[in-house]
Amino acid sequence: AANLDYDLSTPIDADAAGLRQKLPAYGDAHFSLFMRKLFIKAMGYSEDALSRPIVGIVNTYSSFNPCHANVPQLIEAVKRGVQLSGGLAIDFPTISLHESFAAPTSMFLRNLMSMDTEEMIRAQPVDSVVLIGGCDKTTPAQLMGGISANKPIIHLVTGPMMPGSFQGGRVGACTDCRSNWAKFRAGAMDIEDISALNEELAPTAGTCGVMGTASTMACLLVALGMMPIHAATPAAVSSARLRIAESTGSYAVQLAKTRLAPQTILTRDSFLNAITVLQAIGGSTNAVVHLMAIANRHPAVAGTITPATVDEIGRTTPLLVDLKPSGDNYMTDFHAAGGMPALLHELRPLLRLGALTVTGRTLGEELAAVPARRFGLALASGATVIRPLTDPLYPTSALVVFQRGNLAPGGAAVMKASASKDRRLLKHRGRAVVFDGPADLARRIDDAALDVDADSVLVLRGVGPVGNPGMPEAGLIPIPRKLAAQGVVDMLRISDGRMSGTAAGTIVLHVSPEGADPGSVLGVIRDGDVIVCDVEERLLSVEVDEAELRTRIEQRRRELERAGEAHWVTRQRERGYRGLYMREVNQAEHGADFLFLTAAGPGRAAGGGQ
Ligand code: FES
Numbered sequence: 138a139a140n141l142d143y144d145l146s147t148p149i150d151a152d153a154a155g156l157r158q159k160l161p162a163y164g165d166a167h168f169s170l171f172m173r174k175l176f177i178k179a180m181g182y183s184e185d186a187l188s189r190p191i192v193g194i195v196n197t198y199s200s201f202n203p204c205h206a207n208v209p210q211l212i213e214a215v216k217r218g219v220q221l222s223g224g225l226a227i228d229f230p231t232i233s234l235h236e237s238f239a240a241p242t243s244m245f246l247r248n249l250m251s252m253d254t255e256e257m258i259r260a261q262p263v264d265s266v267v268l269i270g271g272c273d274k275t276t277p278a279q280l281m282g283g284i285s286a287n288k289p290i291i292h293l294v295t296g297p298m299m300p301g302s303f304q305g306g307r308v309g310a311c312t313d314c315r316s317n318w319a320k321f322r323a324g325a326m327d328i329e330d331i332s333a334l335n336e337e338l339a340p341t342a343g344t345c346g347v348m349g350t351a352s353t354m355a356c357l358l359v360a361l362g363m364m365p366i367h368a369a370t371p372a373a374v375s376s377a378r379l380r381i382a383e384s385t386g387s388y389a390v391q392l393a394k395t396r397l398a399p400q401t402i403l404t405r406d407s408f409l410n411a412i413t414v415l416q417a418i419g420g421s422t423n424a425v426v427h428l429m430a431i432a433n434r435h436p437a438v439a440g441t442i443t444p445a446t447v448d449e450i451g452r453t454t455p456l457l458v459d460l461k462p463s464g465d466n467y468m469t470d471f472h473a474a475g476g477m478p479a480l481l482h483e484l485r486p487l488l489r490l491g492a493l494t495v496t497g498r499t500l501g502e503e504l505a506a507v508p509a510r511r512f513g514l515a516l517a518s519g520a521t522v523i524r525p526l527t528d529p530l531y532p533t534s535a536l537v538v539f540q541r542g543n544l545a546p547g548g549a550a551v552m553k554a555s556a557s558k559d560r561r562l563l564k565h566r567g568r569a570v571v572f573d574g575p576a577d578l579a580r581r582i583d584d585a586a587l588d589v590d591a592d593s594v595l596v597l598r599g600v601g602p603v604g605n606p607g608m609p610e611a612g613l614i615p616i617p618r619k620l621a622a623q624g625v626v627d628m629l630r631i632s633d634g635r636m637s638g639t640a641a642g643t644i645v646l647h648v649s650p651e652g653a654d655p656g657s658v659l660g661v662i663r664d665g666d667v668i669v670c671d672v673e674e675r676l677l678s679v680e681v682d683e684a685e686l687r688t689r690i691e692q693r694r695r696e697l698e699r700a701g702e703a704h705w706v707t708r709q710r711e712r713g714y715r716g717l718y719m720r721e722v723n724q725a726e727h728g729a730d731f732l733f734l735t736a737a738g739p740g741r742a743a744g745g746g747q
């Protein structure tokens with residue numbers, strides 16, 4: 138029967154008129170509905186279709202984004218799920234970010250994507266939304282925007298790519314990109330081999346096939362309760378991925394009816410679960426920044442989750458998942474071993490099982506519905522991808538956060554200790570070799586005359602949120618070629634930048650306040666200063682006395698003001714998004730989000746300190 142609810146004799150339902158959604162009004166409520174219907178009918182929808190719950194599907198397909206190449210098939214499967222459950226699915230685009238094709242960095246655009254996502258969810262008449270993301274910055278951007286918009290959302294990731302093969306072994310983006318490039322730099326691999334390898338590192342659509350940022354965030358979405366528990370690991374090109382998409386559509390219809398919104402689902406407990414999983418998977422250091430940004434969007438959680446929380450949870454959480462870069466295997470192996478349900482079963486004693494999930498059930502109820510015995514925990518080779526709690530890959534603290542010492546005042550500096558290649562460096566003293574930004578690094582790192590040895594500490598500054606807007610993944614400072622040629626594979630490295638989640642080494646990241654801040658200690662370290670790093674003590678310091686540091690900082694402040702060209706000084710004059718970014722971005726410990734996007738709470742008050 139035709140829907141005649143714009144008949145003037147009947148009172149109009151606030152939802153149908155779009156009043157609850159705050160859609161634009163065209164005169165009276167009946168006329169507003171009449172107008173919107175006539176336009177949407179131009180898409181060919183019937184009155185019957187338009188009377189159903191409307192599920193928006195965020196389409197992040199882009200021909201520049203191979204990690205999202207399967208999005209069209211996923212949308213089709215989500216629509217099937219929505220329609221089988223009695224809803225109407227309507228997809229709409231937002232921007233898409235790929236790690237390699239978003240200059241200057243994808244992180245620079247993460248906050249823009251979160252704003253796009255938030256405002257499009259808010260603007261359009263959707264009852265619930267499926268957020269299709271995958272590549273590193275997309276899922277955090279979508280969750281940040283989704284929490285702020287606070288309409289019912291459910292995540293669907295594109296899924297990991299398959300591994301490739303090379304010279305009898307498996308390879309995958311992008312841990313093997315880096316390790317083989319390092320071999321090539323050291324002269325251990327020739328140009329024909331490195332070129333052949335280029336064809337095999339990303340052999341299918343999907344996100345990087347190791348425990349990089351994309352895989353990490355997919356696992357964290359499950360732990361947070363924002364994605365069903367099976368949905369993190371199926372490969373992008375698998376039929377399982379399409380079935381996950383179909384069931385996501387059906388959950389989205391349920392959400393449209395229950396109106397369960399992210400600020401209701403997510404509590405501090407959800408974040409503690411996410412951090413437990415982050416430590417157990419040896420996840421990406423980037424996830425620490427993203428989790429802070431996500432938590433600080435939530436009015437009831439903001440300020441209660443900090444990098445110190447990540448460290449604290451780490452002290453009692455072992456590393457269980459044996460994936461590159463901390464271990465040896467690929468996401469397809471993690472999936473074959475049972476994926477997230479199997480890991481969560483193993484982690485049961487450490488989890489808050491009462492935390493709610495997007496299905497309307499608690500994490501505990503979800504786990505109870507998936508018996509642990511269904512999983513084969515071993516690979517055919519005999520390797521165990523998901524270790525039991527009693528036999529971990531690394532006892533505790535895969536990710537550590539430095540909290541003591543004059544180089545760790547912001548409490549943001551993080552290291553993936555489990556991915557250290559030379560464990561002696563976890564307690565180390567050495568002379569600083571300082572680089573001012575990526576250009577200086579590129580110019581001098583391979584200079585045969587560079588005064589550096591294997592015990593030196595390589596310091597890179599000027600790659601923080603403001604100093605190099607977007608905080609690039611420059612933290613994996615290469616081993617100077619002359620040392621690499623001598624067989625040096627790891628050195629202690631420190632920066633205010635980030636590092637790809639797929640990279641390994643003894644590397645301290647996210648030092649805050651960043652070097653560009655005129656008051657920072659990082660900004661005044663000089664070549665030859667002695668740096669002390671003690672992971673056990675969470676200590677990161679430069680052995681220069683207080684008075685001398687104060688003198689250096691004052692002197693630098695005067696120089697910066699005289700020169701008048703430093704980023705920190707000129708950011709008020711920058712135009713466009715770059716100007717907005719430089720003026721509003723807060724430091725890593727708050728998530729490198731824009732101050733005006735954070736929830737009104739301690740996270741906002743503390744943001745940036747600028
Ligand atoms: Fe997209 Fe690695 S480049 S997940």
Ligand code: MG
Nearest residue numbers: 273350637638
């Ligand atoms: Mg990455």
